[in-house]
Amino acid sequence: MAGLRERKKARTHAAISDAAIALFLEHGFDQVSVAQVAEAAEVSKRTVFAYFPAKEDLVVHRFADHESEPARVVRSRPPGVRPLAALRDHFLAGLRDRDPVTGLNDLPQILALTRMIMETPALRTRAVTFQDGAEQALAAALHETADVPELTARLAAAHVVRTHWLLAMDNFDALLGGRAAADRHPAAVADAEHAFALLADGLGTYV
Amino acid sequence: MAGLRERKKARTHAAISDAAIALFLEHGFDQVSVAQVAEAAEVSKRTVFAYFPAKEDLVVHRFADHESEPARVVRSRPPGVRPLAALRDHFLAGLRDRDPVTGLNDLPQILALTRMIMETPALRTRAVTFQDGAEQALAAALHETADVPELTARLAAAHVVRTHWLLAMDNFDALLGGRAAADRHPAAVADAEHAFALLADGLGTYV
DNA sequence: TGCAAATCTACACCGAGTGCAGAAATATTC
């Protein structure tokens, strides 16, 4: 099980990331060098890169956990439930629970972190990269569990992932504008329902 | 009009990019340093960065031209034509004309270049970045010329741009597999029509 | 306690990208 080595690694990993994020939030991602992060975490620069493949990952490594989330939702849906409905309900549940990935969490720390990610091109790019993985995984899940052609599955996955992202961005922007999450929640739900209805019924009635 | 200075700048710009692409195609993007590009173009390294903001732009700067293409298509559509139909027809015309952005051009140079972009993470990332711009511009065009809510326009734009990309990737993959563009063309048309029908009518009948 | 494996460190190195000061080329004025 968890030997001393494993636990120490986990602690070091967290310590480095925490130190990094604290510094980044205070001075800005681009204004802090990896060497400074290493110093703050009382570790050598080489060790930082042993734990994180790139500077950006000091911040966005948590995103990796969510990479397979949509695919999981589709795969574990109850029988009889359509994939799109499962994905919509899961997003709505995320809104209700203030899941940060929905952009509707107004805890100051999370808001500040999200803001930094959005305003730092390198971080934003890295975050978008994770969407690719989510898209691939979701496409595979759709192709395998629903009986849908591969191209259709890939298109559907792309649309769903982008929809997620846009909805989250809108919610986040609202919170940045000073609104409380509870205040924004009803509109967030309405937007999400509209967006998923659009996915299901098409753009035909609009454009 | 075009003074000597302007013309010389344009020539230098092209010369640097050409030298760079030739080197990249021969040895690989990551295996060639900017210093080597500068030497090949008989220019200082500093000058390379005066013309191109980053190494990746030596390759993908052409993409910038296409950034506003979907928006232009929507804005210049004849009266009575729906935006989605205009976009679909424009893509189909691109297939017919073997426009490289449709992925259906099998000229060896273009195929090699496309392949390099797709297989080099840094280049691929940079190319995807341009899609963001296209999406923004398209969303604005839809919002302004069709009478459609802002969120709907943004969602529609996102879906259209991603659809474009996926269709182009599929065509490109087919050509990489050795097929001729003319050979792939019918399937490419069928795929495109299916994808745009999906956009118009929704995923509802599938997922 | 002692040994083998994993981990960390220091150091040297590479390439991308920038700031700067002066040289070279181009435009402008008389």
Place this chain on the structure above:
DNA sequence: GAATATTTCTGCACTCGGTGTAGATTTGCA
């Protein structure tokens, strides 16, 4: 057409992200 002002190019030094390596340190296990 010479003199001057302006733009552009160059060389150099520098920062920072990221990697290779050799040896010191720590940990797991017998």
